[in-house]
Amino acid sequence: MSxxxxxxxxxxxxxxxxxxxxxxxxxxxxxEIAKSLNMPPSSTYLIxxxxxxxxxxxxxxxxKQFRIGYKLFTIRSGYMRxxxxxxxxxxxxxxxxxxxxxTVSLAIRVGNQIQYxxxxxxxxxxxxxxxxxxxxxxxxTASGKIILADLSMEELRDLYPxxxxxxxxxxxxxxxxxxxxxxxxxxxxxxxxxxxxxVDGVHCIAGAVLDAEGKVAASISISIPVVxxxxxxxxxxxxxxxxxxxxxxxxxxxxx
Numbered sequence: 031m032s033x034x035x036x037x038x039x040x041x042x043x044x045x046x047x048x049x050x051x052x053x054x055x056x057x058x059x060x061x062e063i064a065k066s067l068n069m070p071p072s073s074t075y076l077i078x079x080x081x082x083x084x085x086x087x088x089x090x091x092x093x094k095q096f097r098i099g100y101k102l103f104t105i106r107s108g109y110m111r112x113x114x115x116x117x118x119x120x121x122x123x124x125x126x127x128x129x130x131x132x133t134v135s136l137a138i139r140v141g142n143q144i145q146y147x148x149x150x151x152x153x154x155x156x157x158x159x160x161x162x163x164x165x166x167x168x169x170x171t172a173s174g175k176i177i178l179a180d181l182s183m184e185e186l187r188d189l190y191p192x193x194x195x196x197x198x199x200x201x202x203x204x205x206x207x208x209x210x211x212x213x214x215x216x217x218x219x220x221x222x223x224x225x226x227x228x229v230d231g232v233h234c235i236a237g238a239v240l241d242a243e244g245k246v247a248a249s250i251s252i253s254i255p256v257v258x259x260x261x262x263x264x265x266x267x268x269x270x271x272x273x274x275x276x277x278x279x280x281x282x283x284x285x286x
Contacts, residue, residue, distance in 0.1 A: 043069060043077055048086070048102075056141055057090065057097040103145055103163055115239075115248060116148045118281045122274045123150035126252065130266055133253045137173040137236075140165060142189045144174040144249075156255050166228060169209050170198040172236035173249035175222035179213045180238070180246040186210075202227040221271065222249070231256050235267055237275035241283045250274050 046067050050058065058066070064074040078096060081087040085101035116136060123134040127150050136148030143165035168174030168189070178186065186209075193206040203209050216222050224234040236251035252267050 040077070043067070043073075044081065044086075047077065047081065048098075051098050057095040059094050059096070063096065098141075100163070100165075103140060103165060115278070115282050118278055119148045119250070120150065122250075122277055123148070126150070126270050126274065127152065130252070130263060130270065132258075132263075132267065135173070135251045135253065136239075136248055137171075137251065138248045139168065139174075139177045142168055144168050144171050144177070147248075154255075154258070156257070167196050167198065167202075169195050170202045170224070170227045171251075172222040172224035172234040173251045175212060175216050175224075176236050176238045176249040177246050178209070179216040179222070186213075198228050199226060199230055201225060201230070221268065222251075224251075224253075226256075233259060235264075235271055237271040238279075239275050239282070240279045247283065248278075250278065 046069075047063060050063065050066060060071060060075055060078065063069070063078070064071045067074070078087060082089065082096070082099070085099045087096045088099040089096055119136045123136075126132075126134045131152050131154060133152045134150045135146050137144045137146050139145070144167075145165045146162055149162060166174070168178050178189075181189075186206075190206050190209070195202070195204050195206065195209060197204050203212055220237065222236040224232075224236075226232065228234070232253055232255055234251050234253040236249045238246045239248040239250060241247040250271060252271060254263070254267065
């Protein structure tokens with residue numbers, strides 16, 4: 031008879047809580063978690079506080095709704111750096127830096143946020159760069175718009191149930207109808223743009239990395255301080271985005 035693996039009750043409960051967030055809801059309160067997992071509210075509270083302190087969970091402004099925290103994203107981005115997606119990306123980004131010397135980023139979607147899992151930074155003294163693992167609202171970034179443009183209206187409404195959107199700068203798209211207009215442009219043009227919507231004085235252009243089914247799996251973007259943008263550079267950046275997205279799609283997901 032096979033021997034059953036030993037179980038640690040507290041560890042099981044932590045994992046049960048984490049796995050709860052793979053469902054349809056992005057956040058739960060204490061009562062919902064305890065009821066869903068058939069756990070005593072008192073011990074559930076203690077486990078949640080520990081996970082909160084370690085960064086595995088975070089709360090909203092009310093401090094009552096729990097959602098996945100930054101620590102899991104950090105772990106995930108570390109893992110992603112070692113996959114073929116990021117490995118191939120860094121080879122391409124090296125060539126882009128050699129040519130245009132502007133910061134190149136690779137990003138994926140995490141819920142309603144964009145997360146940066148790869149970056150090659152410009153050597154200019156004046157430059158813009160994200161820290162790996164950084165997350166930003168999808169609608170405020172060029173890469174985020176690329177990903178949003180691939181979603182259905184139902185999926186978009188799930189992400190944005192109200193018409194008011196979070197503003198990062200005064201140029202960030204702030205209403206759902208305006209976002210829909212922007213996404214239509216993205217679908218038509220094949221590029222996503224961020225004109226000072228995340229950081230004042232920085233423009234960004236992004237394109238789609240497609241998986242084997244033709245869905246957006248990731249996005250490559252190039253960020254440039256406005257003071258350095260010329261027509262010639264802007265054109266070269268568009269060419270690089272198009273070429274690098276096609277190359278990465280082909281090498282990682284066998285897109286031809």
